[in-house]
Amino acid sequence: MLLLFKLHLPAAVNAWYITRPDSCILSFAFHLPKIVLMSESLKIAVHGAAGRMGRRVVALASADPSIDVMGAIENDQSALLGQDAGDLAAVETLGVPVSSKWPNEADVVIDFSLPEAIDRCVEKCVAYKTALVVATTGMTDLQVERLQNAANTIPVVWAPSMSLAVNLSMKLAQQITEKLVNVPGGLDVEIIERHHRYKADAPSGTALKFGDMIADKLGDDTIHVHGREGHTGQRKRNEIGYHAVRVGDNPGEHTIVFGMLGERIELNVAASNRDCYAAGAIAAAKWLIGRPAGMYDMFDVLEM
Numbered sequence: 001m002l003l004l005f006k007l008h009l010p011a012a013v014n015a016w017y018i019t020r021p022d023s024c025i026l027s028f029a030f031h032l033p034k035i036v037l038m039s040e041s042l043k044i045a046v047h048g049a050a051g052r053m054g055r056r057v058v059a060l061a062s063a064d065p066s067i068d069v070m071g072a073i074e075n076d077q078s079a080l081l082g083q084d085a086g087d088l089a090a091v092e093t094l095g096v097p098v099s100s101k102w103p104n105e106a107d108v109v110i111d112f113s114l115p116e117a118i119d120r121c122v123e124k125c126v127a128y129k130t131a132l133v134v135a136t137t138g139m140t141d142l143q144v145e146r147l148q149n150a151a152n153t154i155p156v157v158w159a160p161s162m163s164l165a166v167n168l169s170m171k172l173a174q175q176i177t178e179k180l181v182n183v184p185g186g187l188d189v190e191i192i193e194r195h196h197r198y199k200a201d202a203p204s205g206t207a208l209k210f211g212d213m214i215a216d217k218l219g220d221d222t223i224h225v226h227g228r229e230g231h232t233g234q235r236k237r238n239e240i241g242y243h244a245v246r247v248g249d250n251p252g253e254h255t256i257v258f259g260m261l262g263e264r265i266e267l268n269v270a271a272s273n274r275d276c277y278a279a280g281a282i283a284a285a286k287w288l289i290g291r292p293a294g295m296y297d298m299f300d301v302l303e304m
């Protein structure tokens with residue numbers, strides 16, 4: 001069987017160590033000065049378990065021998081209550097029924113739900129001192145404030161995209177902006193995002209985060225403009241434009257256009273399927289174990 005232990009040391013020496021003892025699965029997470037010792041696998045509950053993302057998290061997590069998927073939380077009105085989470089995810093039957101009841105013994109909750117569901121999730125995690133990975137987008141400012149308050153009590157990873165490629169692209173977009181902000185003739189930044197027809201929020205949380213990170217390098221007077229219509233007049237020099245395309249089954253694509261006079265750069269990052277997000281959220285859940293309370297993001301998890 002698998003012995004997993006993680007040393008939470010400075011980034012340069014941080015590493016997972018894996019060995020194979022005879023008897024049981026032990027996961028040690030050392031965090032100086034606190035030491036957390038778990039005598040069984042990581043207990044994960046998925047919030048929004050019957051959704052498009054929830055099912056992929058259940059599928060990938062249940063294939064990981066260091067994880068025990070022990071909770072599959074859904075809306076109390078869901079027609080899928082009582083169904084097995086593994087069956088829904090098209091993997092093996094897990095013996096974990098989809099339920100609206102809170103699994104209070106979880107080590108980490110991974111949330112891919114909807115803004116109307118997030119408040120209860122945050123309250124329950126605080127009440128049971130459960131680490132939380134929040135992937136849901138489209139939250140109100142008040143909900144974000146509540147989440148930030150919760151991070152005073154529990155460790156939270158919050159990111160609009162759990163994808164490695166997207167987070168790396170955000171860093172690249174900041175570097176490009178830094179290099180071009182004072183280019184002769186000026187720089188125009190526009191963000192085009194494409195998602196599946198079922199997506200409920202626009203623009204995507206990822207597009208907004210790209211915009212915020214780029215605005216940090218453009219300057220405080222940056223204006224965020226959502227679409228254009230009618231007699232808009234000439235483009236203002238300090239705008240970032242956002243355009244949300246909703247087509248078919250696109251699992252997520254972002255194009256950042258850096259337009260200058262005479263040439264342009266287009267930074268494009270596209271998912272082929274949802275597993276990049278699910279895998280990132282599972283990595284975040286593992287990373288959170290043994291961390292002190294606080295608000296973290298995928299840059300922390302990915303050490304970028």
Ligand SMILES: NC(=O)C1=CN([C@@H]2O[C@H](COP(=O)(O)OP(=O)(O)OC[C@H]3O[C@@H](n4cnc5c(N)ncnc54)[C@H](O)[C@@H]3O)[C@@H](O)[C@H]2O)C=CC1
Binds near residue numbers: 052
């Ligand atoms: N951060 C990231 O990497 C990513 C974030 N997302 C975000 O994750 C969210 C979910 O996306 P999808 O899975 O595509 O949506 P979805 O609509 O397929 O799934 C949402 C699920 O939440 C459930 N839900 C509703 N109310 C609930 C409640 N009170 N308690 C528990 N569950 C409840 C729904 O029944 C549904 O099954 C969206 O906000 C999306 O933007 C999606 C992909 C990647």
Ligand SMILES: O=C(O)C1=N[C@H](C(=O)O)C[C@H](O)C1
Binds near residue numbers: 137160161196199200
């Ligand atoms: O709803 C989706 O599908 C996605 N939503 C996230 C967002 O709003 O940024 C992340 C990803 O692009 C997929």
